[in-house]
Amino acid sequence: MNRREKIARIRMGRWFAWGDVIVLAAAVLLMAACFLIAFYIPKEEGDSFSVYFRGEKIFTAGMEEDAEYLFYIDGNEGIVIPYTGAVDRSDYNLIRVQGGSVCVLSADCPDKTCIYLGERTWGEILCMAHEMMIRVEGGGLETDI
Amino acid sequence: MCRMSRAAACLVLAAVFFLTACAASQAEYYVGFSLSSLYVGGEAVSARERAAASSAIADLLHEIESQIGADREDSDVARINAADAGERIAVGEHTYAILTLCKELFEETGGAFSPALYNLSELWGFTPDFEGQYSVPRAEPPADQIAAAVALSDFDDIILHEDGTVSKRQAGVRIDLGGVAKGYMSDAAAQLLAERFGDSVDAILSVMSNSVLMGHKRGSNASLGYTATIENPRAVVTAGSGASQGLFVIGLSDAAVSTSADTYRSYVYDGRIYSHIIDPATGKPSANGVISIMVTVPRTASNAGARADAYSTAGFCMPLTDALAFYASLAEERGIGAVVITADWSYYVVGDCTALNRTEYAALVSPDTVIEDIFERAEIADARDEVVVDAREEEYIRFVAERSGE
Numbered sequence: 001m002n003r004r005e006k007i008a009r010i011r012m013g014r015w016f017a018w019g020d021v022i023v024l025a026a027a028v029l030l031m032a033a034c035f036l037i038a039f040y041i042p043k044e045e046g047d048s049f050s051v052y053f054r055g056e057k058i059f060t061a062g063m064e065e066d067a068e069y070l071f072y073i074d075g076n077e078g079i080v081i082p083y084t085g086a087v088d089r090s091d092y093n094l095i096r097v098q099g100g101s102v103c104v105l106s107a108d109c110p111d112k113t114c115i116y117l118g119e120r121t122w123g124e125i126l127c128m129a130h131e132m133m134i135r136v137e138g139g140g141l142e143t144d145i
Numbered sequence: 146m147c148r149m150s151r152a153a154a155c156l157v158l159a160a161v162f163f164l165t166a167c168a169a170s171q172a173e174y175y176v177g178f179s180l181s182s183l184y185v186g187g188e189a190v191s192a193r194e195r196a197a198a199s200s201a202i203a204d205l206l207h208e209i210e211s212q213i214g215a216d217r218e219d220s221d222v223a224r225i226n227a228a229d230a231g232e233r234i235a236v237g238e239h240t241y242a243i244l245t246l247c248k249e250l251f252e253e254t255g256g257a258f259s260p261a262l263y264n265l266s267e268l269w270g271f272t273p274d275f276e277g278q279y280s281v282p283r284a285e286p287p288a289d290q291i292a293a294a295v296a297l298s299d300f301d302d303i304i305l306h307e308d309g310t311v312s313k314r315q316a317g318v319r320i321d322l323g324g325v326a327k328g329y330m331s332d333a334a335a336q337l338l339a340e341r342f343g344d345s346v347d348a349i350l351s352v353m354s355n356s357v358l359m360g361h362k363r364g365s366n367a368s369l370g371y372t373a374t375i376e377n378p379r380a381v382v383t384a385g386s387g388a389s390q391g392l393f394v395i396g397l398s399d400a401a402v403s404t405s406a407d408t409y410r411s412y413v414y415d416g417r418i419y420s421h422i423i424d425p426a427t428g429k430p431s432a433n434g435v436i437s438i439m440v441t442v443p444r445t446a447s448n449a450g451a452r453a454d455a456y457s458t459a460g461f462c463m464p465l466t467d468a469l470a471f472y473a474s475l476a477e478e479r480g481i482g483a484v485v486i487t488a489d490w491s492y493y494v495v496g497d498c499t500a501l502n503r504t505e506y507a508a509l510v511s512p513d514t515v516i517e518d519i520f521e522r523a524e525i526a527d528a529r530d531e532v533v534v535d536a537r538e539e540e541y542i543r544f545v546a547e548r549s550g551e
Contacts, residue, residue, distance in 0.1 A: 031265070065380070085550055130332055140389070141507055142510070143374045144362065144373065145371070145374070
C-alpha cells in the first residue's frame with residue numbers, strides 16, 4: 001500500500017461504518033426504553049405522599065382529598081403548611097393534590113423542573129434547587145377493596 | 146442504507162409498542178366503576194372476556210344513570226321533581242324499582258333514610274349545582290328557610306302507582322336517589338355478571354364507595370376471605386405511610402359493602418363539620434358524633450348493595466346509641482355487619498363483622514410493617530349519645546378550616 005492509498009483509507013474511516021451506526025442506534029433505543037420504563041410506565045398508584053427536605057421526611061398527607069400545600073425553606077429548615085391563597089415566602093414550592101395525583105403548581109426555583117414533571121400518581125417529583133422531594137407512597141397494607 | 150432503514154423501522158416499532166401498551170391500559174369505563182377480579186368456576190376469566198363484561202356493565206350503568214340523574218333535564222327524576230301535585234309521571238323500570246326499594250328502606254330506618262331531601266340538600270349547598278363549592282365555609286341558612294324545606298321533604302308525599310307511574314302530593318317535593326343509586330348500580334352489575342357467567346362467579350365489583358364481593362376470595366391470601374379497608378376519614382392529619390387506611394374488615398364473602406363518611410362533600414364553619422348527609426328530622430347536616438360508617442350486607446338479602454348504601458347513611462341520622470341498636474337489630478334479622486367510627490376517634494363493631502385495627506391486620510398480613518392504630522375500639526355498652534370530640538379531631542377541624550380559608 002502506497003502513501004496515497006493509505007491516506008484514502010484513513011479518509012474513508014473518518015466516518016462511522018454501518019456497523020457502528022447499528023450499535024449506536026441499539027444503544028439509543030435501549031436508553032429510550034429505559035427512560036420510558038422509568039418515567040412513563042405507570043406503577044401502582046399511591047394514596048399518600050411525603051415531602052422530604054435534604055433527605056429527611058418532613059410532611060405526609062393523603063391524596064384522596066383535593067388540597068394545596070406550601071413548602072418553603074426557613075433558614076435551615078424545610079416547612080410544609082396548608083396553602084392559604086397567599087405565596088408570601090421565598091424559596092417555595094406550591095404543591096397541589098387533585099383527583100388522587102400530586103403536582104407542583106408554582107415555585108420560585110430557577111429551573112422549574114418540578115413543575116414540568118406534572119401530575120403524578122406514583123414516583124417522585126424532585127426540586128434540586130430547594131433540595132426538596134415529593135414521594136408518592138404506596139397504599140400501605142394490601143386489601144381487596 | 147438497507148440496514149439503516151431496518152434500524153429506523155425497529156425504532157418506530159418500539160415506539161408503537163410503547164404507545165399501544167399505554168393506550169390499552171387506559172380503556173375508559175363508567176366513572177368510578179371497576180371490576181377488579183373475576184373468576185368463574187374457580188378459573189380466572191380471560192382479559193378479553195373481562196373487558197367485554199366490563200363494557201356490558203358500563204352500558205347498563207349508563208342506562209340506569211340516564212333514568213335517575215337529578216341533574217339531567219330529561220331523566221325520570223328531573224321530570225318527577227318538575228311535576229305538579231297529582232300529575233302522573235311514567236318512569237323507567239330502574240327508577241320504579243329504586244323508588245319501591247326506597248319506600249321499604251324509608252320504613253325500615255324509621256325515616257332516617259329518605260330520598261326526598263333534595264330541597265334541603267339544595268338549601269345547604271350540596272346539590273350538583275354547587276359542584277366545586279361544597280367545601281366553602283358558609284353560615285347556616287335561616288331557620289324559617291330550613292322549616293320551609295323540611296315541609297317539602299316528606300317521602301310519604303311521593304306515591305308509586307301500580308301502573309308504573311309516580312305522582313306527588315305536594316308539587317314542591319323533590320327527590321334525589323343519590324343515597325341509594327350507587328348501591329343499586331352495584332347490585333345491577335352483579336346481577337349482570339351472574340346472568341352472563343352463571344352462579345359460580347367470584348368477583349369484586351365497585352361503584353364508587355359501594356362494592357359487591359361476589360362468591361369467595363380467590364388468589365393470594367384466600368384463607369382471609371375478601372378484605373376491605375375502611376378509609377381513614379382523618380387521613381389529612383395522620384402521619385406515615387398508609388395514612389388513608391383507618392380499619393380493616395376481613396373474612397368477607399358474598400356480601401355488599403358500603404361506606405359513608407363526613408369527608409366527602411362537607412365544609413367546616415365556626416368549628417363544626419357540616420356534611421352532605423342531612424338528617425330528615427332536623428333538616429340540618431347530621432350531628433350525632435359519627436364520622437364514618439361501613440356496612441356489610443350478605444347477598445342473601447335482596448338488593449344487598451342498595452341496602453348497604455342506605456343503611457350506612459341512616460346511621461348518621463339518629464342518636465349514636467339508636468344507630469348501634471338499629472344495626473344490632475339488622476344484624477339479627479339480615480346478618481349485616483357494621484363498623485361505626487365516632488368523633489372521639491373510637492369505633493364500634495356490630496353484628497357479623499370481623500373488624501381489625503391497623504396493628505392487628507398488619508400482624509396478620511405483613512408483620513414487618515411499622516404501623517400504629519388510629520382509632521380505638523370501644524364497647525357498644527359504653528356508647529353515649531354525647532360524643533366527646535377528641536383533641537386530634539379538633540386538630541382536623543382546624544386543619545380543614547385553614548385549608549378552606551375560614
